[in-house]
Amino acid sequence: MIRKKIAKYLAGRKYIIEILENPTDLSEFKERPTTRLITGLILMGFSYVIGWPAVAALSVLAVWCREPLLAVIGCRCCMAACPYGARHFNWSAPGLPAEELNPDMHVLGNRPRPRGVVEKCTFCIQRTRAGRYPACVEICPVGARKFGNLLDPESEISRILREKRVFVLKAELKTEPKFFYFFGV
Amino acid sequence: MGPMQFLRISAQFLLRGGRTYWAWVGLLVALMIWGGVAYLDQLRTGLIVTNMRDQVSWAFYIGNFTFLVGVAAAAVVLVIPAYIYQWKPIKEVALLGEILAISAIVMCLLFVTVDMGRPDRFWHLIPGVGRMNFPSSVLAWDVLVLNLYLVLNVVIVVHLLYCGMQGRHYNQSLVVPLVLFSIPAAVGIHTVTAFIYAGLAARPYWNSAILAPRFLCSAFCSGPAIMLILFQILQRTTRIAIRDAAIWKIAELMAYAMFLNLFLLGAEIFKEYYSATEHLVHLQYLFAGVEGHRALVPYAWAFVACGTMAFLLFLIPATRRNVVTLNLGCLLIYTSVYIEKGMGLVIPAFTPDTLGEIYEYTPTLHELRIGNAIFAVGFLIFTLLCKIAIPIMTGEFAAAATTTRGFAAPTGRKEEA
Numbered sequence: 243m244i245r246k247k248i249a250k251y252l253a254g255r256k257y258i259i260e261i262l263e264n265p266t267d268l269s270e271f272k273e274r275p276t277t278r279l280i281t282g283l284i285l286m287g288f289s290y291v292i293g294w295p296a297v298a299a300l301s302v303l304a305v306w307c308r309e310p311l312l313a314v315i316g317c318r319c320c321m322a323a324c325p326y327g328a329r330h331f332n333w334s335a336p337g338l339p340a341e342e343l344n345p346d347m348h349v350l351g352n353r354p355r356p357r358g359v360v361e362k363c364t365f366c367i368q369r370t371r372a373g374r375y376p377a378c379v380e381i382c383p384v385g386a387r388k389f390g391n392l393l394d395p396e397s398e399i400s401r402i403l404r405e406k407r408v409f410v411l412k413a414e415l416k417t418e419p420k421f422f423y424f425f426g427v
Numbered sequence: 428m429g430p431m432q433f434l435r436i437s438a439q440f441l442l443r444g445g446r447t448y449w450a451w452v453g454l455l456v457a458l459m460i461w462g463g464v465a466y467l468d469q470l471r472t473g474l475i476v477t478n479m480r481d482q483v484s485w486a487f488y489i490g491n492f493t494f495l496v497g498v499a500a501a502a503v504v505l506v507i508p509a510y511i512y513q514w515k516p517i518k519e520v521a522l523l524g525e526i527l528a529i530s531a532i533v534m535c536l537l538f539v540t541v542d543m544g545r546p547d548r549f550w551h552l553i554p555g556v557g558r559m560n561f562p563s564s565v566l567a568w569d570v571l572v573l574n575l576y577l578v579l580n581v582v583i584v585v586h587l588l589y590c591g592m593q594g595r596h597y598n599q600s601l602v603v604p605l606v607l608f609s610i611p612a613a614v615g616i617h618t619v620t621a622f623i624y625a626g627l628a629a630r631p632y633w634n635s636a637i638l639a640p641r642f643l644c645s646a647f648c649s650g651p652a653i654m655l656i657l658f659q660i661l662q663r664t665t666r667i668a669i670r671d672a673a674i675w676k677i678a679e680l681m682a683y684a685m686f687l688n689l690f691l692l693g694a695e696i697f698k699e700y701y702s703a704t705e706h707l708v709h710l711q712y713l714f715a716g717v718e719g720h721r722a723l724v725p726y727a728w729a730f731v732a733c734g735t736m737a738f739l740l741f742l743i744p745a746t747r748r749n750v751v752t753l754n755l756g757c758l759l760i761y762t763s764v765y766i767e768k769g770m771g772l773v774i775p776a777f778t779p780d781t782l783g784e785i786y787e788y789t790p791t792l793h794e795l796r797i798g799n800a801i802f803a804v805g806f807l808i809f810t811l812l813c814k815i816a817i818p819i820m821t822g823e824f825a826a827a828a829t830t831t832r833g834f835a836a837p838t839g840r841k842e843e844a
Contacts, residue, residue, distance in 0.1 A: 315551055316474075316544020319566050321484040327631035327781045331484060331544065334475035357473040358544030415628045 277424065316358045325412050326419070332357045344368075365389070433592050436827055437815045444814070447664070455803040464801020465793045466541060474544060476793040482786035483777040484801035487552070487794045488542035490769035491801070492535050494649065495644065496620045496766060499531035499576065501650020503613040504680055510606045518675035520658065522587055522820065525580050526812045527654055528613075532577040534805040539570075541797050565623045572619050576612045581603055591819040617642045624772070631706035632776040641691045642768070646735075647684035651677050652757040657809070659754070665817045675748055678756070682741035685760065689734055692767075712785075713775040719758065722787045723774060726766050733763035 270350040321329045336354040347353040348368035355361055366376035370389075374380070379387045390399030401406070469476045479486045505524035508514040540546055551557030553571045561567040583605050590597040621639035628634055655677060658669050696789075699710045711717055713727045740746045740756035747753055779785045790798075818824040 314545060315548045316546075317539075317542070317566060318484045318544070319564070319623070321481070322776075323627050323629055325781050327481070327784075330481050332473070333477075333480065334473040356545075357475075360544075 250383055314359045316360070318360060325415050325417060326421075329360050331360050331364045387427075430589075431468045433589060434683070435794045436824065437593070439827070440818055440824070441814050442681060448814075452807065455807045456812070458803035459800045459807070462796045462798070465796035466800070467539070469793060469797065470546070471808070476791060478788055478791045478794070479669055480786055480788075482780040483774065483788040485773050485777070486788050487770070487790040487798060488538050490773040491643075491798055492538035492542070493620060493772060494765055494768045495531045495535045495538065495805075496616055497646030497764065498650040498653060499535065500613040500617040500643070501654070502572075502580070503610050503653070504527035504647055504651050504677060506606055506610060506613075508605065508676065511610075512662075513718060514676070515752045517676060519820070520669055522584065522816055523658070523661070523813065525584050525587075526809060526816060527650070527657070528580045529584060529812065530578065530805040530809040531650075532573060532580070532616075533808055534572060534781055534801050537801045537804060538798075541801070550793040565619065565626055569616070569619045569623055569828060570610065572615045576609065576616050577610055579609045579813070583609065584816075588816055588819055592824055594825050599607045616644065617646050624776070629781055632709035633772075635695060637691050641688065642693070644684050644688035644691060645764045645768055648681050648688060648760045649768070651681050652760040652764075655757050656761075658752075658753065661813065661817065665813075666823065668818050668821075674753070678741050678747040678753060681760065682738060682747070685734065685741060686740040688764075689738060692731075692734075709775045712778050713771060715739060716787065717779065720778070720785050720787050722789060723771065727771060730763045730766040730771060733759040734767070737763060 351367035624633035737759035
């Protein structure tokens with residue numbers, strides 16, 4: 243009972259919401275383990291023993307140590323650098339009413355993000371991870387849009403790139419976009 | 428005389444001033460409060476209170492930042508003749524140039540901070556503490572050189588003031604290397620700032636090799652223009668003596684810089700208009716308007732006209748030695764470079780945007796208020812530092828120290844010049 247209460251109290255705190263909103267950066271796992279990483283892993287294991295509130299406490303520590311948060315500072319350099327206008331800044335807090343939100347969310351996909359950060363199209367990762375097409379592909383009334391795995395030589399998209407006349411926008415900038423235009427005939 | 432007495436006498440000088448001084452400080456504080464309230468509003472509701480949108484994602488704040496980096500870099504116009512050529516008339520006032528550089532850098536850092544969407548994460552820009560994307564991000568380089576230049580100038584100014592207060596000569600082996608290092612650092616802050624823009628292949632308006640040289644040339648006009656006007660105000664309101672020779676020499680250097688600035692601008696205009704590729708559209712938006720969108724056109728011609736007139740005024744020795752035409756020229760240069768390196772640099776690059784959409788940007792009242800407040804902070808820093816520095820430079824400080832402590836302090840810093 244008391245544990246549930248503590249958990250509920252912590253879940254309502256602003257910094258906890260902040261942590262849940264900001265996915266952790268796991269790049270450190272690829273490098274040689276540092277002392278901080280080992281300590282973190284031990285503490286994480288410990289938190290499983292004593293339960294949920296410990297995770298919250300660790301998260302608070304994480305905020306104090308200022309480590310696992312993503313460093314999106316909202317300078318908008320990436321927007322100035324993007325030749326395709328693909329990036330969008332959250333000039334204000336997201337205002338979509340709760341009843342209009344898609345409850346099927348993905349942490350890297352369609353969840354509402356805080357104001358003051360830049361985001362872009364995720365190709366509907368919450369759908370593609372479940373084996374479905376992105377919404378824009380599914381809804382297109384004439385089937386003009388194709389989506390697929392470029393690494394699979396047998397996929398529809400690979401066949402199109404092989405057999406059709408294909409171009410990308412602003413190819414001279416060498417950004418090598420994976421957004422292709424092809425002629426249907 | 429220890430640091431405590433230095434602070435105490437400094438405080439005495441800060442608190443002693445006529446009605447004009449207090450009215451001036453009061454006005455600055457009022458502007459800071461007015462803009463501070465606007466900034467709180469922006470913190471609460473987000474950058475939506477500005478007129479920046481996805482099409483024009485950098486605007487008024489970043490334009491002012493760019494202009495002020497130039498003002499800060501211009502301290503070298505005084506430092507080079509003073510410390511490399513040991514030219515006495517300018518060496519007497521080089522300290523004021525360094526104080527201006529400090530004020531300008533603080534304003535730059537404030538403009539970057541108010542432009543950030545997540546100012547709560549600013550510490551990621553502190554080397555060693557946050558996750559700065561060094562060395563691949565040019566912005567990270569810029570933050571680094573700006574802070575380095577700020578620290579350099581603060582160390583130099585504090586050391587000079589402290590030694591001047593004690594009436595002894597400054598430490599040659601400390602100041603000279605630092606001052607010499609501040610020259611490439613000043614060039615560096617403006618070059619790196621230009622590289623932030625010039626490195627973006629997505630924005631053809633900026634993607635030009637002569638952007639950094641253009642930045643430096645305009646900086647060596649605008650910074651000294653502010654300095655000359657401030658010098659004359661200080662000459663009338665304080666006991667400081669600034670020789671006419673120093674002012675004329677600075678005006679002469681400005682004429683050369685303005686010539687190069689106009690020449691490089693002309694080179695850019697020729698290249699765009701003669702080749703007339705798709706990339707011309709941004710310059711067309713600035714000088715002629717595109718599809719009836721002409722918001723920047725009057726400003727564009729104003730900066731060309733002001734720049735040319737000022738160049739002529741500073742080129743002719745008779746007009747750069749006349750007080751009226753000199754000040755007129757300074758105002759014209761200030762206007763010209765403020766438009767060119769501010770809105771004239773940032774807005775056309777985003778209009779039309781990468782997909783051809785035209786969004787006409789004009790700053791909101793919130794942006795103007797916040798901008799005003801930041802300028803007020805800069806002017807306040809300059810005023811307060813001058814209030815301490817000028818008595819030291821004229822020897823009044825040492826006199827005050829003698830009367831308070833009762834020991835004979837030698838006269839101020841003027842001796843060593």
